[in-house]
Every structure is written in structure tokens, then in C-alpha cells.
Amino acid sequence: MSYHVNEKGYYGEFGGAYIPEMLYPNVEELRQNYINIMQEEDFQQEFQKLLKDYVGRPSPLYFAKRLSDKYKTKIYLKREDLNHTGAHKVNNTIGQILMAKRLSKTRIIAETGAGQHGVATATVCALMGMKCIVYMGEIDIARQAPNVARMKMLGAEVIAATSGSKTLKDATNEAIRDWINNPVDTHYIIGSVVGPHPYPDMVARFQSVISEEIKKQLLEHEGTEHPNHVVACVGGGSNAAGAFYHFLDEEQVNLIAVEAAGHGVNSGESAATSVLGNEGIIHGSKTLLMQTKDGQITEPYSISAGLDYPGVGPLHAHLFKSERAEFIAITDNQAMEAGIELTQLEGIIPAIESAHAFAILKERKFKEDDIVIINLSGRGDKDLDTYIKHFNL
8 A cells, every 4th residue: 555645646535636726826836846846956955955054954863761761661752843943844844945936936925823834934934035924823823922923033924813713724724815816926835744735745755854864863773774653743744744754664663643632532622633533625635624514624622733723634644544553642631741741851841732742651551672753843932831821830
């Protein structure tokens, strides 16, 4: 079975490009050019140089000794939190802004939930001298104030999405509307492996540097390229796509995707798409989607703004349906406890999104000689307010 996209833009039965006619030229221009541009030698040289000198890659693969001792297994952390801008998101925004320049675009738009993708987009726009507009749900603007300030400092215009649940889904709707109205000069940098083809594949390729590095680094640490388990949190799923990418065809490596259960999978306030979702179309892609019987999108909920999405990328829908990846849902409380545990055992404050992945350690028993890699997708500075309130610090 293939776990990669086919030429029609599908992963198994999921994916495709379900878009209004007005968007067709934008998406088609990208589809026809993205692979060729990414394979050009000068593109790769510029991309790799920026990852190294600007982002600070490779990010370390860190052996978490105290965490390993507690859970009696070998735990390594892929430290995406140490990238410039504080998360994995910048791997993709650097790639996409170089793509936009080669397509002669001068204006960049983006959607953001937790603000990490917005910051990463505003950062590369400042670096390249391009106009930047970021759409963000009104609720997320309130709960991620430091990232909003960062975007504004970087010269971006932040526009609040005030419809629907006023979160990531609604910010994406607004960004798509903007793109329809500005097709010629604007490139839309989608922040996850969602949206119409070719976005899920393009973003996964830019993020695949994560698993490429894991293989090289693990060979140095353990003398093997193959961990037993790779764990990552999943909202739309770009950090997981990057962490899984080079292991997709290596069936001996178990892939674990951790979703946000919110207040509990059956509480009515959750974002556990694999459990609650059915086949549907969101933001131009056929995937698993939380929806009512008559096809209305159900409002998702998670304490973490970055996992608060009612769908999941089509790659992950395929990994779930084909049982290539194991999907586990973690509640707000479990994630918060895991975040504070990592902080106190290893001196690393994770983003609440990433903390969901660490909660797996209490849920699953690993063997003593297992090598477990957890993708630490972002740092927790942006979430200090939430941690303070949750634990009365």
C-alpha cells in the first residue's frame, strides 16, 4: 500500500482539490510547478542554507534521561522547539516563501490558530521584504496575545475572524476568501497538511526535514535509523507528517498520532477527529471531518489553539483508515499534566500542542529496549498564561 500522494492528489480515498472555480487558476499554477521548483538545484541550495543558518537546523535529537528512567524505556525528543520562531512551522514557511518568489507573488496571506504559523509567516515575510496578512480567530487572538504582538512587530497585519467558532477553521475561511479576491499577486501559505492538493503534499515535503534528520541522528546515537515508535500530536498534522514522512514505508516503525480529546471524546467538546469524524470535505480536501448528520461542521474544542481543528490532513485520514498509524486522544488535563511533568523532569516547557504527545507515556506501556521518539513540535512560551491559570502558579 502507498502512503504517499498519487498524481491525482489523493492518499488512498482522501485528498483531492474541491475548490470553487475562482480558485482553480491559483491552485493549478501551484500544482503544475511545485515539484519542479522544489527539485531545482538553486531552490534546494537556498532552502537548505536558510534552514541551517537562519532556522538553526538540524534541531537536536535529545535523549531525555530522567523521563526515560521514569517510564523505563528510551525516550528521545526531536527538539523542534529550538528552531527560530519556536516551532516546526518555519520549515514550511521558508519553503513556501521561496516558492512564492519563484511564482512572482508579492503579497502573502496565512491563517493561524496558536499563532506559531502566523509568527513563522510574518518572520519570513520580514526576511524577504514581502507584504504579510495573517487571519486569526478572535478567540485565538485573545488566548495567544504574545504571538499576536510578535506578528505585529514583524510588520504583519493581523485580521480577526469573527464568524463561527472564531478559531482556526474560521481564520482559514477568511484567508481563502482573500485569496479568491486577490488571485494574481497573492500566495496563500497554508500552515498544515490540509487544504486542496498540492498543499498537503507540499507542506509534508517541506516538513520532512524532521524525519530525515531523526534517521541520521538516531544512527549516531543508537547505531540504527529505525526507532520502534515515533509520536507526534495531530491537529491538521504538519509536525506529525514531517516526523512520520521518512518512516511511512518502513512498517517496522510504529507511528502514533495524538489528537486532542478536549474535555473528553464524548463530551461534545473535543477535537478527536479520528474517533468523531466521518468522510467529508473541508477547505478543499476530502478527509475525516467532525460533522452533524446533515453535514454541518461540528465546532471543535481543545485547550490548545493549534489542535482546535474539526478535520485532519488527508495523509493522516489515510494513515488512520489503513491502520498504518495508531491514533490516541488525550484530554486537556492529561496534556497539561504531561507538560508540567516534562518541564520538571527535563527543564523543557513544551507548547500545549506538543504536551499532548507526551501524555502518551502514561497511556501506553513501552518495552525497556524500545526507542521512542517524541516530536517536541514547539515551545511553551506562548502558553504560559494557560499553564499559570491551570496550575494556579
